[in-house]
Amino acid sequence: MSGLKLYSVSDGPPSLAVKMVLEVLKVPYENIEVDFVAGEHISEEYAKKNPQREIPVLEDNGFFLSESNAILQYLAEKHKNRSIYPEDVQERARVNQRLCFNLSTYYRSILDHIILPMFYDYQRTPQTEKKLQIALSAFNSYLERDGFKYAASDNLTIADLQLVTATLCLEAVNFDFTQFQKITKWYETFKAENEKLWAIAKVGMLELRHFNTNPPDLSHLKHPVHPVRKV
Structure with a gap:
């Protein structure tokens, strides 16, 4: 065992993206499931690992790293994988831009409309749906303008891992995005060409589908940020 630990949640898109990059890199790690419903992520003990109390967190022999974008970049750098995280300055900038776009706009709008x-x-x-439609339109335009098979390159990159795990949230609730033809083609290409990665992601998608119709009871929690639904 490498000493690598991942504190994750099984249906969390950022956690799924990190699990996928670990699969790409063939890095052994210990997965530690954080009990979201029990509120482990908002405990003082968990805050020692991540003061933001968010999931996932990577622990590498005592080094703690949160924020899934940073985790993906760190792992790709550490294991010197230039396919999923290019060394060329402009190619890498494009990957970084897609990661930023996902965090600030694409996944943000999906989080607000679908997940929260x-x-x-x-x-x-x-x-919230209008903001999501705007984000989808922007992503579709990026794919159309640049003409790559994947989100930032003709090869799979860490940007795809984040964008795919965001998009699967739409599939989980049967949100129709087929009008965005470039996104639809990219998403189906990812599934067809990366079966092992999609097998990881699909677990989370199916769990989210369940939660969409069977929301968990979190009324016992006092979340520091989000208002808890009254049951």
Whole structure:
């Protein structure tokens, strides 16, 4: 065992992205499931690993790293994989831009419209859907403008891992995005060409599908940020 530990949640898109990069890199690690429903992520003990109390966290022989983008970059750098994280300055910049776009806009809009209402006292509204449609349109335009098979290159990169795990949230709730033809083609290409990676991601997608119709009871928690749904 490498001494690598991943504190993750089985249906969390950022956790799934990190699990996929570890599969790509063939790095052994210990997966430690954080009990989200029990509130382990907001405990003082977990805060020692990540003061933001968010999941996932990577522990590499006593070195703690949060923020899934940073984790993906760190692992690709450490294991010198220039295919999923190119060395060329412009190619890498494009990957980094897609990672930033996902965090600030794409996954952000999916989080607000799809994920948060599953677990907390948030509503899906015309405004949250409008923001999601804008994000989808932007991503579709990136794919159309640059003409790559994948999100930032003709090869799979760490950007795809984040964007795929965001997109699977739409599939989980049967949100129709087929009008965005470039996204649809990219998403199906990822599934067809990366069966082992999709097998990891699909587990989370199916769990989210379950939670969408069977929301967990979190009323016992006092979350520091999100309003808890009253049951």
